[in-house]
Amino acid sequence: MAxxxxxxxxxxxxxxxxxxxxxxxxxxxxxxxxxxxxxxEISAMGKALVYQRELYLxxxxxxxxxxxxxxxxxxxxxxxxxxxxxxxxxxxxxxxNSYTDVMCNPFYNPGDRIQSRAFDNTVTLMxxxxx
Amino acid sequence: MEASAGGGCGAGPPLLLSDGEQQCYxxxxxxxxxxxxxxxxxxxxxxxxxxxxxTTTAAAGPVADLFxxxxxxxxxxxxxxxxxxxxxxxxxxxxxxxxxxxxxxxxQSGLPVRTESIKCELPLPRFVMSKSDGERRIGNPAELLGTxxxxxxxxxxxxxxxxxxxxxxxxxxxSPTMSPLASPPSSPPHYQRVSLxxxxxxxxxxxxxxxxxxxxxxxxxxxxEGPSxxxxxxKPLRRxxxxxxxxxxxxxxxxxxxxxxxxxxxxxxxxxxxxVNQFRSLQPDPSSFISGSVAKNFFTKSKLSIPELSYxxxxxxxxxxxxxxxxxxxxxxxxxxxRKNGYPLPEGLPPTLQPEYLQAAFPKPKWECALFDSYxxxxxxxxxxxxxxxxxxxxxxxxxxxxxxxxxxxxxDKQATAKDCTSLKARPRSRSYSSxxxxxxxxxxxxxxxxxxxxxxxxxxxxSLDLNKVFQPSVPAVNSGLLPPPPALPPRPYPSQSxxxxxxxxxxxxxxxxxxxxESSPAKKDAPHAQPPSKPIRRKFRPENQSTxxxxxxxxxxxxxxxVKPHPTVHKQSSKQKKAIQTAIRKNKEANAVLARLNSExxxxxxxxxxxxxxxxxxxxxLRPVTVL
Numbered sequence: 001m002a003x004x005x006x007x008x009x010x011x012x013x014x015x016x017x018x019x020x021x022x023x024x025x026x027x028x029x030x031x032x033x034x035x036x037x038x039x040x041e042i043s044a045m046g047k048a049l050v051y052q053r054e055l056y057l058x059x060x061x062x063x064x065x066x067x068x069x070x071x072x073x074x075x076x077x078x079x080x081x082x083x084x085x086x087x088x089x090x091x092x093x094x095x096x097n098s099y100t101d102v103m104c105n106p107f108y109n110p111g112d113r114i115q116s117r118a119f120d121n122t123v124t125l126m127x128x129x130x131x
Numbered sequence: 132m133e134a135s136a137g138g139g140c141g142a143g144p145p146l147l148l149s150d151g152e153q154q155c156y157x158x159x160x161x162x163x164x165x166x167x168x169x170x171x172x173x174x175x176x177x178x179x180x181x182x183x184x185x186t187t188t189a190a191a192g193p194v195a196d197l198f199x200x201x202x203x204x205x206x207x208x209x210x211x212x213x214x215x216x217x218x219x220x221x222x223x224x225x226x227x228x229x230x231x232x233x234x235x236x237x238x239q240s241g242l243p244v245r246t247e248s249i250k251c252e253l254p255l256p257r258f259v260m261s262k263s264d265g266e267r268r269i270g271n272p273a274e275l276l277g278t279x280x281x282x283x284x285x286x287x288x289x290x291x292x293x294x295x296x297x298x299x300x301x302x303x304x305x306s307p308t309m310s311p312l313a314s315p316p317s318s319p320p321h322y323q324r325v326s327l328x329x330x331x332x333x334x335x336x337x338x339x340x341x342x343x344x345x346x347x348x349x350x351x352x353x354x355x356e357g358p359s360x361x362x363x364x365x366k367p368l369r370r371x372x373x374x375x376x377x378x379x380x381x382x383x384x385x386x387x388x389x390x391x392x393x394x395x396x397x398x399x400x401x402x403x404x405x406x407v408n409q410f411r412s413l414q415p416d417p418s419s420f421i422s423g424s425v426a427k428n429f430f431t432k433s434k435l436s437i438p439e440l441s442y443x444x445x446x447x448x449x450x451x452x453x454x455x456x457x458x459x460x461x462x463x464x465x466x467x468x469x470r471k472n473g474y475p476l477p478e479g480l481p482p483t484l485q486p487e488y489l490q491a492a493f494p495k496p497k498w499e500c501a502l503f504d505s506y507x508x509x510x511x512x513x514x515x516x517x518x519x520x521x522x523x524x525x526x527x528x529x530x531x532x533x534x535x536x537x538x539x540x541x542x543x544d545k546q547a548t549a550k551d552c553t554s555l556k557a558r559p560r561s562r563s564y565s566s567x568x569x570x571x572x573x574x575x576x577x578x579x580x581x582x583x584x585x586x587x588x589x590x591x592x593x594x595s596l597d598l599n600k601v602f603q604p605s606v607p608a609v610n611s612g613l614l615p616p617p618p619a620l621p622p623r624p625y626p627s628q629s630x631x632x633x634x635x636x637x638x639x640x641x642x643x644x645x646x647x648x649x650e651s652s653p654a655k656k657d658a659p660h661a662q663p664p665s666k667p668i669r670r671k672f673r674p675e676n677q678s679t680x681x682x683x684x685x686x687x688x689x690x691x692x693x694x695v696k697p698h699p700t701v702h703k704q705s706s707k708q709k710k711a712i713q714t715a716i717r718k719n720k721e722a723n724a725v726l727a728r729l730n731s732e733x734x735x736x737x738x739x740x741x742x743x744x745x746x747x748x749x750x751x752x753x754l755r756p757v758t759v760l
Contacts, residue, residue, distance in 0.1 A: 105444050106424055115441070121192070
């Protein structure tokens with residue numbers, strides 16, 4: 001299940017943050033923030049931008065068993081997700097679809113925080129379903 | 132269920148569930164969980180996956196709707212959710228659900244939302260909105276029986292149900308598995324009713340979930356919450372509501388109730404007319420789209436806040452393509468109107484605002500169909516270029532959506548480019564000079580069905596073809612309805628005129644020519660302001676037509692070709708000259724347009740450079756005293 005999902009804009013500021021309320025919330029945010037460096041590392045390696053980009057950070061803390069996954073769209077919008085399952089490809093696809101639906105809304109200015117309820121619902125489902 | 136619910140409680144407060152309460156709560160829970168799974172694949176598939184888990188969970192959607200039905204402020208609901216559900220990682224298991232219901236009762240009775248409050252005696256949670264389970268349940272048997280006897284029974288049932296819930300909540304606090312400690316006097320009828328409703332609910336377990344939409348209507352009559360409850364939040368409910376219509380028993384009830392309840396969301400005929408007219412003002416072709424940017428500008432005039440408009444768009448753009456078709460536009464407009472009148476926005480698109488419903492309920496007005504039909508009958512061949520044009524237009528429209536910010540600025544430019552294209556591509560694109568936006572220009576161009584006969588008509592006429600080409604840009608708006616521009620025919624009628632065209636050929640064409648001249652003249656007269664220079668040309672042209680007409684009948688009278696020849700030759704020379712003049716005029720106009728566009732662009736750049744210069748000079752002045760010192 002996804003513990004924390006963050007959508008990050010091209011300029012590396014968050015567009016949307018959602019996490020399961022536990023006491024590790026702040027840790028999640030910190031990890032997501034540090035994972036941005038890894039994202040930059042990978043994109044700077046010069047590989048062609050593959051559609052699905054997964055960066056696997058592995059076991060961060062010995063006590064916790066979750067992984068941080070990243071996904072970058074072609075417009076350099078990043079989805080970072082802290083999960084403890086491995087069904088991430090599908091989740092990222094759905095997130096991406098939901099994100100494009102948000103984009104289609106002419107009242108949404110790219111760079112704004114995402115306040116779409118449909119997107120919220122999708123993320124909620126992500127967080128709930130694999131729970 | 133009792134033991135399991137109590138056992139599965141874990142960290143939550145101990146819940147005492149009596150038999151009756153078990154039934155009710157399990158029904159509620161099953162409803163919330165079942166609505167998701169029962170929805171015929173309409174909800175997101177993840178939602179369906181939620182229900183059949185080993186730990187049955189209620190999907191957030193129906194649960195949230197139920198909680199909102201309790202008429203508590205959202206903060207309170209948040210607190211309740213946290214208190215009951217936070218202990219479980221964010222899903223509503225049975226225990227959390229029951230705890231939440233108890234907390235709702237506590238909040239409604241004015242107690243603070245704490246775990247301690249649910250240990251007290253509490254009145255029943257009141258779910259005023261039709262989505263409430265109790266009322267739904269009450270409504271179901273009543274409506275199923277449909278007799279007057281049920282109506283008074285309904286009120287007593289409500290009361291008994293509420294009391295029953297109350298006692299259930301009390302019992303919850305005591306211990307997990309104890310039988311009801313306090314049995315209110317109404318408990319016998321309560322059990323009766325519960326069994327009755329339970330029996331009914333079992334009978335119609337499949338349909339129960341589908342009833343929320345229509346039966347909701349019964350309960351909150353005239354309440355201001357009506358509109359928001361009338362718009363069932365989730366798609367499964369909508370689909371289920373449509374499924375219900377197949378049930379003949381409930382059909383009338385449902386229609387009446389849905390009519391009543393959905394009135395705020397039902398579009399009346401006058402409203403529909405108004406919306407359609409507004410749509411046409413933005414986009415003449417009712418079967419095409421309004422792009423996102425156009426719609427945004429339009430809806431922004433309604434002075435609603437951007438988040439609200441964004442939400443309305445989300446609701447109404449069902450296919451999420453960034454453009455609004457006519458039914459989507461009507462739905463959006465209607466939501467805006469409702470919002471301005473104070474109605475809260477629904478959670479989901481109400482069934483009466485669904486695009487399919489709107490399309491079915493309000494077929495396109497006849498006149499436009501007739502207009503199209505008349506053209507289509509006369510010329511089927513044009514449909515292919517027309518379709519191609521439309522496809523081009525839609526692709527252009529999609530592309531045009533992107534340069535939205537520059538749209539207004541470069542509107543003239545695009546018109547000019549559109550004009551440039553006329554000589555190359557289909558004519559429709561060139562007609563929209565009067566419009567301000569690119570998309571509108573493209574779309575208007577696509578509207579009128581371009582009738583091939585027109586080119587055929589003008590085919591033989593010497594100057595008419597060129598003049599028509601020239602006139603095309605000048606009468607865009609008028610042409611849309613009256614005179615569809617003939618498609619570009621690069622081959623000028625030189626070869627046709629040079630040939631001794633058969634009389635038979637000329638006759639029908641000339642017969643059509645006067646009709647076209649008649650049509651074109653009113654069209655052109657309608658836009659005299661647009662192109663004054665074209666008038667004299669037209670007048671020159673008309674006598675020529677008349678002369679040709681005069682000539683043709685006279686030649687038609689004589690069978691010999693000798694008399695025919697001199698006339699066409701004279702005709703040819705003057706027509707050639709005219710054609711040359713007109714070609715030159717057209718080219719000059721195109722060049723003018725290009726230069727005008729360049730001019731405007733350069734002006735824009737000049738302004739920007741000026742501003743930069745001013746800014747730099749200011750900076751320099753600020754720095755200067757410092758450096759001097």
